[in-house]
Every structure is written in structure tokens, then in C-alpha cells.
Amino acid sequence: xxxxxxxxxxxxxxxxxxxxxxxxxxxxxxxxxxxxxxxxxxxxxxxxxxxxxxxxxxxxxxxxxxxxxxxxxxxxxxxxxxxxxxxxxxxxxxxxxxxxxxxxxxxxxxxxxxxxxxxxxxxxxxxxxxxx
Ligand code: CTP
Numbered sequence: 824x825x826x827x828x829x830x831x832x833x834x835x836x837x838x839x840x841x842x843x844x845x846x847x848x849x850x851x852x853x854x855x856x857x858x859x860x861x862x863x864x865x866x867x868x869x870x871x872x873x874x875x876x877x878x879x880x881x882x883x884x885x886x887x888x889x890x891x892x893x894x895x896x897x898x899x900x901x902x903x904x905x906x907x908x909x910x911x912x913x914x915x916x917x918x919x920x921x922x923x924x925x926x927x928x929x930x931x932x933x934x935x936x937x938x939x940x941x942x943x944x945x946x947x948x949x950x951x952x953x954x955x
Pocket of ligand 1: 829830831832833838839842867914915916917918935936937938939940941942943944
């Protein structure tokens with residue numbers, strides 16, 4: 824089974840590793856679409872700390888990841904699913920329901936997020952430490 828998932832994966836943390844490992848466990852080939860810097864800006868209204876090349880290099884180095892590509896548009900999901908011949912689309916449950924429109928192309932599975940950690944939260948915590 825070929826699994827596909829997407830994300831920014833900026834300031835890589837344990838929640839990112841966990842979803843990628845759980846996604847891989849659903850099949851035997853994991854493909855990861857990493858948001859370009861422009862797409863990241865569109866989603867989060869700020870640029871990532873690490874550029875897309877660096878974020879892709881980190882994801883590519885993981886044992887559970889088999890293939891990495893640049894995700895340029897959120898609407899491109901169906902195109903990417905077909906291009907990479909994915910059988911299952913995995914997303915964190917912060918996106919629950921949002922990609923049900925991809926069901927004609929493959930199965931869609933929302934996995935629970937790791938609690939109490941996110942890049943935004945880490946950035947906030949680092950800023951608070953700096954202000955002390
Ligand atoms: N993710 C997760 N658990 C977390 C954080 C992220 O499972 N605690 C998952 C998301 O659901 C998504 C993938 O990791 O499928 C990439 O998420 P991304 O938006 O890049 O990371 P966040 O830490 O959520 O970033 P931000 O705080 O900037 O929204």
C-alpha cells in the first residue's frame with residue numbers, strides 16, 4: 824500500500840515524527856508532500872523558519888519516509904494522489920473532514936495529533952524564554 828501525507832514540518836518535532844511513523848505503519852511506501860515556503864505563507868500567514876529545501880532534506884533523511892516532493896497548492900491533492908499512485912491519504916485530525924473530497928481518488932484517514940506540541944506553540948515558548 825502506498826501512503827501519502829502532507830505538511831510544513833517546520834521546526835521538526837516529535838508530533839511530526841509520530842504522524843509520519845504512524846502513516847508509514849498503514850502501508851509499505853510513504854510519500855510526503857512538503858509545503859513550499861509560499862504555500863506555508865498562504866496557510867499560516869508567516870514564513871517558515873526553515874526553507875523548503877532544508878525541511879525537505881530533514882524529511883527525506885527519515886527512515887520511515889520513501890519519497891518527498893514539494894507541495895505547491897492545497898487544491899493539488901487529487902493531482903498528487905494520482906501522480907504518486909497513492910492508495911491512502913493520511914492527514915492529522917486538525918484537518919478532519921477537510922479532504923473528504925479526495926475519497927473518489929483514494930482512502931482518506933485522519934490520525935490523532937500528538938497532544939501539547941506544535942511549531943506555533945514551540946515558537947511562542949522560545950519567544951517567552953527570550954523575554955525573561
Ligand atoms: N501533527 C501532529 N501532531 C502535532 C503537530 C502536528 O500529528 N502535535 C501533524 C499535523 O496534523 C500534520 C503534520 O504533523 O499532519 C504536519 O503539521 P504542521 O502543520 O507542519 O505542524 P504543526 O506543528 O501543527 O505546525 P503549526 O503549529 O505551525 O500549525
